[in-house]
Amino acid sequence: MTTTAEPRWLSEEEQLAWRAYIASAQLVSDALDRQLQRDAGMPHAYYTLLVWLSESPERRMRMTELAERSKITRSRLSHAISRLEQNGWVRRENCPSDRRGQLAVLTDEGFEALTAAAPGHVEAVRSAIFDRLTPEQIQQLGEIHRLIAEGLQPQLGTAADLPWLR
Numbered sequence: 001m002t003t004t005a006e007p008r009w010l011s012e013e014e015q016l017a018w019r020a021y022i023a024s025a026q027l028v029s030d031a032l033d034r035q036l037q038r039d040a041g042m043p044h045a046y047y048t049l050l051v052w053l054s055e056s057p058e059r060r061m062r063m064t065e066l067a068e069r070s071k072i073t074r075s076r077l078s079h080a081i082s083r084l085e086q087n088g089w090v091r092r093e094n095c096p097s098d099r100r101g102q103l104a105v106l107t108d109e110g111f112e113a114l115t116a117a118a119p120g121h122v123e124a125v126r127s128a129i130f131d132r133l134t135p136e137q138i139q140q141l142g143e144i145h146r147l148i149a150e151g152l153q154p155q156l157g158t159a160a161d162l163p164w165l166r
Contacts, residue, residue, distance in 0.1 A: 040117035
């Protein structure tokens with residue numbers, strides 16, 4: 001299906017906001033990754049996986065659900081879990097309710113690594129974002145990002161191209 005409608009170009013103000021968002025998102029991501037690599041020996045993506053597992057019942061989650069929550073492909077998740085297994089921080093178990101499924105389980109060593117990394121990480125988050133904002137701006141930031149995330153949630157039947165389904 002092709003359309004001949006003129007693109008809805010960004011206004012100057014929208015373009016400035018878009019570019020500021022892109023720059024800040026990249027800089028925050030880089031700062032958090034560097035801090036975790038330096039202080040905890042893990043990339044931010046691995047830290048996030050450990051957090052998801054730590055917040056799950058019995059510190060375990062189906063791999064497909066972990067991929068969905070992390071918004072990464074199953075292949076990339078499998079690679080990450082293999083690295084976390086090498087560190088002794090995660091182990092895989094067969095899913096008792098589905099022979100094809102696997103669970104990722106946060107080990108006691110993984111929980112200790114997460115607990116040790118958390119104070120430095122939260123300080124990096126505070127320094128990069130929240131210490132620069134007023135309470136009103138923090139509330140607005142949360143509202144804006146919730147609105148954006150809600151608008152991007154996949155609709156039933158249209159999710160075939162989502163990374164965590166690949």
